[in-house]
Amino acid sequence: MSVSTSAVEQHLAALRACDRCPRMHKPVVVGRAVASRVLLVGQAPGDKEPKLGRPFAWTAGRTLFKWFHGALGWTEDDVRDRIYFAAVCRCFPGKRPGGGDRVPAPDEIANCSGWLEREFALLRPALVLPVGKLAIAQFLGERPLVETIGHQISINYRGHAADCIPLPHPSGASPWHRIEPGLTLLHRALKLVAAHPVAKNPCNLPKVR
Numbered sequence: 001m002s003v004s005t006s007a008v009e010q011h012l013a014a015l016r017a018c019d020r021c022p023r024m025h026k027p028v029v030v031g032r033a034v035a036s037r038v039l040l041v042g043q044a045p046g047d048k049e050p051k052l053g054r055p056f057a058w059t060a061g062r063t064l065f066k067w068f069h070g071a072l073g074w075t076e077d078d079v080r081d082r083i084y085f086a087a088v089c090r091c092f093p094g095k096r097p098g099g100g101d102r103v104p105a106p107d108e109i110a111n112c113s114g115w116l117e118r119e120f121a122l123l124r125p126a127l128v129l130p131v132g133k134l135a136i137a138q139f140l141g142e143r144p145l146v147e148t149i150g151h152q153i154s155i156n157y158r159g160h161a162a163d164c165i166p167l168p169h170p171s172g173a174s175p176w177h178r179i180e181p182g183l184t185l186l187h188r189a190l191k192l193v194a195a196h197p198v199a200k201n202p203c204n205l206p207k208v209r
């Protein structure tokens with residue numbers, strides 16, 4: 001039996017109702033119910049995403065979707081319909097007293113990883129695209145971006161094997177992807193995504209045993 005969109009919808013309904021982390025701001029932010037074999041893993045929503053009701057809804061998203069358009073020719077809608085959007089944490093962590101968004105705490109990351117693990121079990125992604133340092137660290141450990149961006153790396157996430165192509169965070173707060181060597185490494189990573197066989201047909205799901 002192949003994975004159905006309704007199974008993904010059921011998963012998202014349970015995720016939307018999650019209240020495991022008392023310091024996280026609600027609502028939970030989820031993407032579309034796409035039964036895709038490409039899983040994008042962001043860090044955590046900002047303050048705009050809960051109001052707008054979708055991940056990457058603001059400036060970082062505009063940059064991210066521009067990258068995909070350049071690499072694959074996909075519109076924002078195409079990307080949202082073809083790639084499943086996950087995240088290290090699905091709730092807005094709130095602001096730090098000194099400004100900027102609070103980085104999710106280890107217990108919050110551990111809480112939300114249960115949802116990510118379920119998504120691996122449900123979708124069996126062949127290609128994982130972690131976006132930004134925190135997301136990359138969940139799959140590859142804490143490593144400098146120059147060692148991971150521009151590479152396709154085999155991963156095994158809690159028993160699920162997949163290819164991983166890390167991307168930098170498209171936030172305007174970091175210039176990493178706009179200056180060398182980040183610029184060249186980002187282009188290399190996007191070329192790898194475009195050349196990956198599953199990116200050409202991301203919703204052709206495998207059979208579930």
Ligand code: SF4
Nearest residue numbers: 018020021091111112
């Ligand atoms: S961050 Fe994740 S685990 Fe925590 S409340 Fe939000 S959805 Fe639940």
